[in-house]
Amino acid sequence: MRAIGLMSGTSLDGIDAALVDTDGLDRVATGPSLTVPYPGDFRDALRAILGQTVATEEIRTVERRLTELHAEAVGRLRADHGLDHVDLIGFHGHTILHRPDQGRTWQIGDGGLLARLTGVPVVSDFRTADVAAGGEGAPLVPVYHRALVAGLAKPLAILNIGGVANITWIGPGADDLVAFDTGPGNAPIDDWMRAKAGAAFDAGGETARRGTIDHAFVGRFLEHAFFARRPPKSLDRDDFARFRPDHLNAADGAATLAACTVAAALAARGHLPTAPLRWLVTGGGRHNRALMDGLAAGFNVPVEPVDVIGWDGDALEAQAFGYLAVRSLAGLPLSFPGTTRVPRALTGGRLDRPPVF
Known part of the structure; x- marks a missing residue:
């Protein structure tokens, strides 16, 4: 179809x-x-x-x-x-x-x-x-991720950095599927850039790469109750809107907010069944070098954009909703206990x- x-x-x-x-x-x-x-x-x-x-x-x-x-x-x-x-x-x-x-x-x-x-x-x-x-x-895309990774070594993790960031963990078994929102993605950075630099986003992460991270701010960010909650869990785009480093200049604020997105993804490791062999990154965040450099420094396994395996990271979520539409028409499940905490596949x-x- x-x-x-x-x-x-x-x-x-x-x-x-x-x-x-x-x-x-x-x-x-x-x-x-x-x-x-x-x-x-x-x-x-x-x-x-x-x-x-x-x-x-x-x-x-x-x-x-x-x-x-x-x-x-x-x-x-x-x-x-x-x-x-x-x-x-x-x-x-x-x-x-x-x-x-x-x-x-x-x-x-x-x-x-x-x-x-x-x-x-x-x-x-x-x-x-x-x-x-x-x-x-949310998230709903994991079942599409599972359909795409048949030939890849597992377990692996797919990190989608959109407005909110979410993870899909796929293990070697047919039902080994875990997913949840990890924390803010690009949204706080985009809002910061709009307010402080008059830009829609931090192109390539260049503003963040010029800045200095406020590590104390990142530490306070990680004290948010969301990070202690067991997954599956999800976020609204503006759940972390109050975490604005207004005491910083544009570059330092962008660097600090990027570090928060990275720290949230690193914290997600503690909720996974086993450590992934690799991390594949999709969504607009994969274009942000500050985010990708931070993830590469934090994980001890390869961190790569999904494009390296032939996926289009800019189109992946749109593709997923075409796929989910076909599943919906056929009455197939879109979500599962391990991806959204729904009681049964639904x-x-x-x-x-x-x-x-």
């Missing part, structure tokens, strides 16, 4: 769209992808609704525009690569609130509207069923079909 996956997630960068041809099990063939940055005014509007708990006209307006931008991304991908036939779209939407302890997770995005705009069936709302069953609702997602005339 040919599916386009769409991911914007917790970052505020834009939309990743990627084609995947899959049976939702072990057969996966990846295709073209693209990234469409959000217009600046829309990014500001999206940022303004993060953390809101009640549906408002403002949120509905942002949701409609978000959906239209995703439809445009689908159209561009299909036009650029001659994709005449697409069976399904996996539409993650954008997370504006994640509070699984309160039984809530909220990804805005109108699957029905996207189906009408694209003429393709859409699976969306991937996380609600998991949270309703007592799970964390499917999810909601299907919207385009109108038939």
Whole structure:
């Protein structure tokens, strides 16, 4: 089945769209992808609704525009690569609130509207069923990681550094799958750069690499109760928003926040069943040299971007939601006790079909 996956997630960068041809099990063939940055005014509007708990006209307006931008991304991908036939779209939407302890997770995005705009069936709302069953609702990508690593030595760990960072640990057994959020990813660094340097992010980690780490601040960061909790566990993008090193200049603050992201990933080792033989890093964070250098210095095994094994780290999550859409359509599980703490393997997602005339 040919599916386009769409991911914007917790970052505020834009939309990743990627084609995947899959049976939702072990057969996966990846295709073209693209990234469409959000217009600046829309990014500001999206940022303004993060953390809101009640549906408002403002949120509905942002949701409609978000959906239209995703439809445009689908159209561009299909036009650029001659994709005449697409069976399904996996539409993650954008997370504006994640509070699984309160039984809530909220990804805005109108699957029905996207189906009408694209003429393709859409699976969306991937996380609600998991949270309703007592799970964390995140991460959901691990089952896709497992489908990709058949020929690799195990155990191994895949560290995704998006707005929030999460880990997938895959062991040698068929059911050896553990996953959880490790801590903040790029979000605090991006917010810092926006406030202190007028930049959307720290390109290549160059600002952080010029700075000096405040190790006392990193120590206080690691005292947060989240790090002592046993996984599976998950975070909202802004759960660590109060950890802002406002006493530092732009470079030292970027270096310190990068060190916090690294320290959180290193702390995650204590929750893994056995030590990984290697760490593969995906997401935008793999482009940040301060993060990659810190991880390489902290782990005593190889730390490499997923691109070295032929994966596209910029498209991986979008591919995953195409894969998950196919699994949802087939009634296959998306989450498991070891990945979200859901009581049993559980499917999810909601299907919207385009109108038939």
